[in-house]
Amino acid sequence: MPLVAMRQLLDEAAKGGYGVGAFNVNNMEQIQAIMEAARETQSPVVIQASRGARAYSQDRFLYHLMIAATEVYPEIPVVLHLDHGNSPATCKSAIDMGFTSVMMDGSLMEDGKTPSSYEHNVAVTREVVAAAHAKGVTVEAEIGCLGGIEDGHGAGGSGMEHLTDPAQAEQFVKDTNCDALAIAIGTSHGAYKFTKKPDGSVLKMDVLIEIHKRLPKTHLVMHGSSSVPKDLQDIINQYGGKLKQTWGVPIEEIQLGIRNGVRKINVDTDNRLAITGAIRKVFMETPEKFDPRDYLKPAREAMKKVVMQRMVEFGQAGHAKDFTPIPLAEMAAMYKKELATA
Numbered sequence: 013m014p015l016v017a018m019r020q021l022l023d024e025a026a027k028g029g030y031g032v033g034a035f036n037v038n039n040m041e042q043i044q045a046i047m048e049a050a051r052e053t054q055s056p057v058v059i060q061a062s063r064g065a066r067a068y069s070q071d072r073f074l075y076h077l078m079i080a081a082t083e084v085y086p087e088i089p090v091v092l093h094l095d096h097g098n099s100p101a102t103c104k105s106a107i108d109m110g111f112t113s114v115m116m117d118g119s120l121m122e123d124g125k126t127p128s129s130y131e132h133n134v135a136v137t138r139e140v141v142a143a144a145h146a147k148g149v150t151v152e153a154e155i156g157c158l159g160g161i162e163d164g165h166g167a168g169g170s171g172m173e174h175l176t177d178p179a180q181a182e183q184f185v186k187d188t189n190c191d192a193l194a195i196a197i198g199t200s201h202g203a204y205k206f207t208k209k210p211d212g213s214v215l216k217m218d219v220l221i222e223i224h225k226r227l228p229k230t231h232l233v234m235h236g237s238s239s240v241p242k243d244l245q246d247i248i249n250q251y252g253g254k255l256k257q258t259w260g261v262p263i264e265e266i267q268l269g270i271r272n273g274v275r276k277i278n279v280d281t282d283n284r285l286a287i288t289g290a291i292r293k294v295f296m297e298t299p300e301k302f303d304p305r306d307y308l309k310p311a312r313e314a315m316k317k318v319v320m321q322r323m324v325e326f327g328q329a330g331h332a333k334d335f336t337p338i339p340l341a342e343m344a345a346m347y348k349k350e351l352a353t354a
């Protein structure tokens with residue numbers, strides 16, 4: 013099947029009461045790991061690329077690898093999503109290339125660092141919504157700022173400085189008509205999210221629940237939601253790595269989110285850890301090896317295992333065949349109708 017609009021995937025997830033993992037990629041092995049995991053668990057899935065990923069892999073390589081994924085795994089509904097677009101121009105270039113969903117992160121200025129004003133966020137998001145919806149492409153926006161920094165993008169800090177205000181989130185969705193909304197509830201990008209197992213003082217699930225009450229129809233997105241399991245950290249350190257012990261977002265908190273409107277869960281760090289651990293193990297145990305396949309195969313396998321586990325935990329497993337994809341032109345017509353009746 014062709015690449016699917018994220019709006020449809022998340023609408024289906026809302027109907028079914030489950031969440032969908034959105035996994036970041038930079039190369040062929042990561043795409044293959046996700047698609048294999050999706051096939052084994054029969055999951056619809058979101059594959060996303062950041063600006064850094066697009067620069068690393070080059071747009072044309074990335075796009076054609078994703079087309080290959082739809083050909084080799086025709087039974088899997090898969091979205092190609094732009095993670096943290098920093099400007100309308102970045103989002104429009106992704107739409108032109110064939111992304112079926114884009115994130116316009118107007119919570120930060122175009123530099124990807126400086127928190128922006130509400131007015132700036134609304135203006136750039138509206139511009140992207142108009143361009144994207146005209147082509148049936150989905151838009152994720154962000155209100156409040158995540159903590160941490162990754163691929164040069166992020167407000168930094170602990171994640172507690174710019175929490176989403178529920179009343180402002182409600183107004184923002186009215187002002188922009190975005191399809192999905194990323195919210196800041198204390199999570200951060202990268203591996204170092206929390207210095208101990210997070211509780212209600214640092215992970216604001218109550219804010220999430222309040223936002224869902226105000227916006228029951230908006231698909232909420234949890235960023236920075238790797239669980240950073242200790243066993244993945246341990247493998248890296250066992251084979252010569254030097255990670256400081258750290259805590260991510262516990263699966264049970266994500267599942268609580270899913271019961272309260274979270275439909276998309278971004279996971280990157282866990283996969284990075286799995287890949288690096290597997291490669292380190294090969295290097296340490298068999299230092300005479302030098303064929304990249306000798307370490308990329310176990311790396312791909314280790315990532316697939318993590319992704320499969322998340323697909324089961326988020327509830328998307330078993331839902332690949334629930335629906336037939338709506339062509340983007342039809343999605344565009346639907347948005348046009350929505351506008352006319354609004």
Ligand SMILES: [Zn+2]
Pocket residue numbers: 096158201235236278
């Ligand atoms: Zn993010």
